[in-house]
Amino acid sequence: MPCDDCLSRREFLSRSTLAVAGAAAVAAGCGDGHFGPTALIPTNSRISLKTASLPGLSVVGQPVKIPQSVGLIAVKRTGTNTFAAVSTVCTHQGCEIDVTGATFECPCHNSRFDSDGHVTRQPQGTDGSSTNLPTYTTQYDAATDTLTIG
Numbered sequence: 001m002p003c004d005d006c007l008s009r010r011e012f013l014s015r016s017t018l019a020v021a022g023a024a025a026v027a028a029g030c031g032d033g034h035f036g037p038t039a040l041i042p043t044n045s046r047i048s049l050k051t052a053s054l055p056g057l058s059v060v061g062q063p064v065k066i067p068q069s070v071g072l073i074a075v076k077r078t079g080t081n082t083f084a085a086v087s088t089v090c091t092h093q094g095c096e097i098d099v100t101g102a103t104f105e106c107p108c109h110n111s112r113f114d115s116d117g118h119v120t121r122q123p124q125g126t127d128g129s130s131t132n133l134p135t136y137t138t139q140y141d142a143a144t145d146t147l148t149i150g
């Protein structure tokens with residue numbers, strides 16, 4: 001299934017590197033008492049997982065964070081055999097965003113994003129702005145229940 005907004009494998013790796021740099025900068029201190037992610041997007045460009053390992057993925061449209069040890073990414077089922085994936089690193093200053101119902105919210109300055117990663121509310125009480133969350137290509141093998149991201 002073509003995806004005009006998805007990242008290629010090369011873009012995924014490139015943005016992962018940027019996210020690591022951004023998160024490291026936040027971990028060094030953004031001055032507002034919040035700390036950035038401690039586990040970062042993996043250095044390889046693909047993640048594979050069994051969707052059965054994340055029970056929330058049985059529901060269409062519900063974003064589910066994958067384990068932080070695997071990467072800072074959320075996945076949602078978009079159909080029987082289709083999925084979408086977005087970064088969970090805030091595009092404002094790199095904090096890890098939370099899944100709040102079917103949307104995302106950043107705990108640092110309260111940016112909000114819809115389940116597709118589009119900004120629905122800009123940061124509150126601080127300078128700068130958020131952009132849409134990066135998206136990643138997904139491939140799903142129903143025979144093996146294997147979802148590959150990136």
Ligand code: FES
Nearest residue numbers: 090092093106109
């Ligand atoms: S880091 Fe997310 S809103 Fe500022």
